[in-house]
Amino acid sequence: MAVIRIAVDAMGGDHAPHEVVKGALQAAAAERDCEIILVGQEEVVRKEIDAISPKTPRNVSIVDAREVVTMEDKPIAPLRTKRNSSIRICADMVKEGKADAMVSAGQTGATWTSARMRLGMIEGIERPALAQVMPRHLGTTLLLDVGANVHAKPEHLREFAVMGHSFSQVILGVKEPRVGLLSIGEEEGKGNDLTKETFRVLKESGLNFIGNAEGRDIFNGHADVIVCDGFVGNVVLKASESLSEMVWTSLRYELSRNVVRKTVGGLVKPFLSNLKKRMDWREYGGAPLLGVKGGCIVCHGRSNAKAIKNAIRVAHEFVENRIDSRIQEKVNEMHALEVDRVASSESSELE
Amino acid sequence: MAVIRIAVDAMGGDHAPHEVVKGALQAAAAERDCEIILVGQEEVVRKEIDAISPKTPRNVSIVDAREVVTMEDKPIAPLRTKRNSSIRICADMVKEGKADAMVSAGQTGATWTSARMRLGMIEGIERPALAQVMPRHLGTTLLLDVGANVHAKPEHLREFAVMGHSFSQVILGVKEPRVGLLSIGEEEGKGNDLTKETFRVLKESGLNFIGNAEGRDIFNGHADVIVCDGFVGNVVLKASESLSEMVWTSLRYELSRNVVRKTVGGLVKPFLSNLKKRMDWREYGGAPLLGVKGGCIVCHGRSNAKAIKNAIRVAHEFVENRIDSRIQEKVNEMHALEVDRVASSESSELE
Numbered sequence: 001m002a003v004i005r006i007a008v009d010a011m012g013g014d015h016a017p018h019e020v021v022k023g024a025l026q027a028a029a030a031e032r033d034c035e036i037i038l039v040g041q042e043e044v045v046r047k048e049i050d051a052i053s054p055k056t057p058r059n060v061s062i063v064d065a066r067e068v069v070t071m072e073d074k075p076i077a078p079l080r081t082k083r084n085s086s087i088r089i090c091a092d093m094v095k096e097g098k099a100d101a102m103v104s105a106g107q108t109g110a111t112w113t114s115a116r117m118r119l120g121m122i123e124g125i126e127r128p129a130l131a132q133v134m135p136r137h138l139g140t141t142l143l144l145d146v147g148a149n150v151h152a153k154p155e156h157l158r159e160f161a162v163m164g165h166s167f168s169q170v171i172l173g174v175k176e177p178r179v180g181l182l183s184i185g186e187e188e189g190k191g192n193d194l195t196k197e198t199f200r201v202l203k204e205s206g207l208n209f210i211g212n213a214e215g216r217d218i219f220n221g222h223a224d225v226i227v228c229d230g231f232v233g234n235v236v237l238k239a240s241e242s243l244s245e246m247v248w249t250s251l252r253y254e255l256s257r258n259v260v261r262k263t264v265g266g267l268v269k270p271f272l273s274n275l276k277k278r279m280d281w282r283e284y285g286g287a288p289l290l291g292v293k294g295g296c297i298v299c300h301g302r303s304n305a306k307a308i309k310n311a312i313r314v315a316h317e318f319v320e321n322r323i324d325s326r327i328q329e330k331v332n333e334m335h336a337l338e339v340d341r342v343a344s345s346e347s348s349e350l351e
Numbered sequence: 352m353a354v355i356r357i358a359v360d361a362m363g364g365d366h367a368p369h370e371v372v373k374g375a376l377q378a379a380a381a382e383r384d385c386e387i388i389l390v391g392q393e394e395v396v397r398k399e400i401d402a403i404s405p406k407t408p409r410n411v412s413i414v415d416a417r418e419v420v421t422m423e424d425k426p427i428a429p430l431r432t433k434r435n436s437s438i439r440i441c442a443d444m445v446k447e448g449k450a451d452a453m454v455s456a457g458q459t460g461a462t463w464t465s466a467r468m469r470l471g472m473i474e475g476i477e478r479p480a481l482a483q484v485m486p487r488h489l490g491t492t493l494l495l496d497v498g499a500n501v502h503a504k505p506e507h508l509r510e511f512a513v514m515g516h517s518f519s520q521v522i523l524g525v526k527e528p529r530v531g532l533l534s535i536g537e538e539e540g541k542g543n544d545l546t547k548e549t550f551r552v553l554k555e556s557g558l559n560f561i562g563n564a565e566g567r568d569i570f571n572g573h574a575d576v577i578v579c580d581g582f583v584g585n586v587v588l589k590a591s592e593s594l595s596e597m598v599w600t601s602l603r604y605e606l607s608r609n610v611v612r613k614t615v616g617g618l619v620k621p622f623l624s625n626l627k628k629r630m631d632w633r634e635y636g637g638a639p640l641l642g643v644k645g646g647c648i649v650c651h652g653r654s655n656a657k658a659i660k661n662a663i664r665v666a667h668e669f670v671e672n673r674i675d676s677r678i679q680e681k682v683n684e685m686h687a688l689e690v691d692r693v694a695s696s697e698s699s700e701l702e
Contacts, residue, residue: 071538137600147535150543184498184585187422192501192582215589219597231543232583234535238566239587240594246570247598249488250626261622267615268606275601 003035003059004319006312007090007099010040010048011068012106013308014301020105021048023308028057030309034316037099039063039086065089071301075109079117087111091118094294101295101315103286105303112148115289115296122324124331127152128291129160130230130298131167132237134218135278141218142168142177142225146287147234154198157181157227161207163290164225166330170321172224180213180223182232187212194229202227206337244279285310288318290327295319354386354410355670357663358441358450361391361399362419363457364659365652371456372399374659379408381660385667388450390414390437416440422652426460430468438462442469445645452646452666454637456654463499466640466647473675475682478503479642480511481581481649482518483588485569486629492569493519493528493576497638498585505549508532508578512558514641515576517681521672523575531564531574533583538563545580553578557688595630636661639669641678646670 008024010017017040028036038045042064049056065086069077078088090102091114104111108130116128129145144160145152152160161179168177181198183191188199190212202209213223215236228236251272255265277283285307286299295318299311359375361368368391379387389396393415400407418436420428429439441453442465455462459481467479480496495511496503503511512530519528532549534542539550541563553560564574566587579587602623606616628634636658637650646669650662 135597137597137604150535182586184501184582184589215586215591216593218590219593228586231535232586235533235566235579235583236587236590238535239569239591240566242567242570243591243594244598246486246488247595247626247630250629251623253488254622254626255619264615264618264622268619271605271612271615272602275598275605278601279598 003033004101004316005035005037005099006315006319007037007039007063007093007102008308008312009086009090009102009104009106009111010038010045011065011086012104012111013299013303015304016105017044017048019303019305020308021045022052023303023305024312025049025052025057025060026305026309027312028060031313031316032059034312035059035061036312037061037063037093039065039090039093041066041068063089063093069107069110071107073107073110075107075113078110078114087114088118091115091296094119094296100319101297103297103299103308103311103315105286105299105301105308105311108147108298111296111298112289115292119292119294119296122291122293122328122331124335125159125163125291125327127156127159128289129163130233130287131164131290132233132287133172133284134240136219136221139221140172141221141223142172143218143233143237144225144227144290145230145233146237147230148289149230151231152194152229154194154201157194157198157229158201158205159291160227161202161205161209161225162330162334163327164227165207166327167288167290167323168225170323170326171317174224176208177224178210178222179207179225179227180210180217182215182226182228183212184214185212186214204341206334241281248276248279282307283310285312285314288314288323290323293324295324354384355452355667356386356388356450357666357670358388358390358414358444358453359659359663360437360441360453360455360457360462361389361396362416362437363455363462364650364654366655367456368395368399370654370656371659372396373403374654374656375663376400376403376408376411377656377660378663379411382664382667383410385663386410386412387663388412388414388444390416390441390444392417392419414440414444420458420461422458424458424461426458426464429461429465438465439469442466442647445470445647451670452648454648454650454659454662454666456637456650456652456659456662459498459649462647462649463640466643470643470645470647473642473644473679473682475686476510476514476642476678478507478510479640480514481584481638482515482641483584483638484523484635485591487570487572490572491523492572492574493523494569494584494588495576495578495641496581496584497588498581499640500581502582503545503580505545505552508545508549508580509552509556510642511578512553512556512560512576513681513685514678515578516558517678518639518641518674519576521674521677522668525575527559528575529561529573530558530576530578531561531568533566533577533579534563535565536563537565557685592632599627599630633658634661636663636665639665639674641674644675646675
C-alpha cells in the first residue's frame, strides 16, 4: 500500500492551530503509512509542533499558506480574495495530486466551495453532500446532507442516496443498505413539497428505497442511509450532538451530588466508557464531503485534537477504500439502469 | 376554583381505547377538581372502565361517539365524512362550552383540523402551532411548531414566537423569555429563505429576539423559546425522543452484561430516575396546540396510560392558567405596539 498523503488545514477551527496540530501529530504517530501535510502560516505551525514534539515526526511536513479564512469571510473567499488561504491551498494540493485528501475544521461553506470548485465533481453528481455517521444501539445510520446544501432539489436527494449507498457499503460494511427519505409521517403522501417529489424519484431509482423515514428512524435501526436537505440535516445533527452532551452532563451531575452517589458513580464509570465513546461526535472525527473527486473531510468548528486525529483516520479510510471511485462506479451503474428503463418503456410504447 | 372539564378522545392512539381509558382513570384519581369526559363508542369505553375499576369514579363520564378516525383517514374527515367521530365530538364539546379542553392521541392532522375549524382561532392568529417542552440540564426550552404546519410563512413564525412567549411566561415561569429562530449558523445571513425573511420580521417584533438558534441551542439553554416550521420541528422532536430512548436502551444494556455490571447497575438506578423522568416524552404528556380558543392537547400516537394521564394534567394547567386568554392579551399588546410603530414612523415622515 502506497503512502497516503493528507493535507490538513492547520489554521481552521475554533481551537486552531493548537488543537489541530496536536491532533495531526497524534494521527501521524498512530497511522505510520500516512503522510501529514500541515498547511498554514509556517512559523505559527512550526512553533506549535516544537511545543509538542522535540523533533518533527518524519511523516509530518509543513506547507506555507499566508492567509486564513475566518467565519466572517464569504464562502467564496478562498477562490477570490484569499487565494493564499490554508483551505484553498489544501484543495489545490489534492487537485494537483500532491495530496490524496484534505481535512479542515475551518468555515464549512468555504471548505465546501473550495473542494467543489478546485477538486471538481464526480461525473453525474451535481451537488456534494456532507455525510455523518450517527450512532445506534447496534450499528450506525448514515445521514446526509448535514449542511452542504441549504436548498436541495429531488434530483440532488437522489444523488445523496446513491452516494450514501456506496459509503454505507464500502465503509460501514452494510451489504444492501436500506435508504430512507427523512420526512414526517411514514406514508407516501406525508411531508413537504420536496419530500413528496423526492419520494417519487427514489421509488424509481433502483436503490433499496424503504420510503419515508421519520426523525426517530435515525436512531432506531429502520434505515441504513437517510437523505434530507442540508438545512434539516444540520439542525438534526446539531440537536443530537447537543442532546447527547446534555445527557452526559446530567449523568455526571446526578452521580456527583453526594459522597454515596460519587462512590457509585466511580464504580459505574468504566462500564459506560463504550457508550460514551459511541455518543461522542469527536470520535467520528468529521463528515466526508461526498461527490467531489479525491477526499475532503469537514470537521466541526469546535474540534479538539481527538476530533482532528479521528478526522485524519476517516480521510485515511476514505482514500484507502477509493470511495470517490466507488461512487463513480455506482453512478455509472445507476445511469446504465436508467437508460435501460427508458429504452424498455419506449419500446413497450411502440409495441 | 370551578371544576375543569376535559374531553378525552377515548378512541385515538395506537393503544386506544385501553391505555387511554386507563390513563384517564389515573388522572381522575389524581386531579379531583377535574371532570373527565371519555368520548368514544360507549359500550367499548364502558367495558374498559369496568375492567379497571369496579365503580366508575364520580368525576368520569362517557359521551357516545360512533365513529373512529384512523391513520388512513384524511385530516378533514371529522369535518366531512366522520362527523360522529370521537375527535369531532371532543372539539364540538369545547366549542359548545360543554368541556374546557380536549385531549387526543389520535391522528394529529385530524385533531389539528378539528380544533382549528371547530374551536376557532384566537383573534390575530392565523395558524395554530404545536408546542413541545424540551428538557435541558437545568430548565426547559419550548420548541414550536413541532408538526401542525408543514409549510409556514415568516408571519406564521412570528405568531408562533408570540404564542410561545406567553406559554413560556405563564406555564414555564420564564420572566422574559429569550426567543430564537431555528436555523443553521448564528449570523443573520445564515439559513434558508424562510429563516432569512423571518429574521427580519422577528427583529422588529418587539419580542426579546436573540437571533438564530442552532440545533444545539434546543438543549444548551441559550434560548427559552425556539420557533421553526412544523416539518423541521417534527423531525427534530422525533429524532430527540428516539435518541434519548436509544441512550437508555444502551445504558440498560451496558449495565446488565454480567453479574458485576448488574450489581452496580442496581446501585446506580435510583440515582438516575430523576434524569430518566426528565428525558421521557411520556412525562410531558402531550403538546398543546397554541392559537385555538379553549384548549387542545395533542398526544403522541404511541401514548401509554402515563402519557395520557400527563396530557390531562397539561390540559388542566392550560385551562387553569387561561393560556388562550393570555395569548390573546399578548397578541393585542403586540398589535398595539405595531400600530404605534407605524404611526410614529409615518408622523416622522411627515415632519
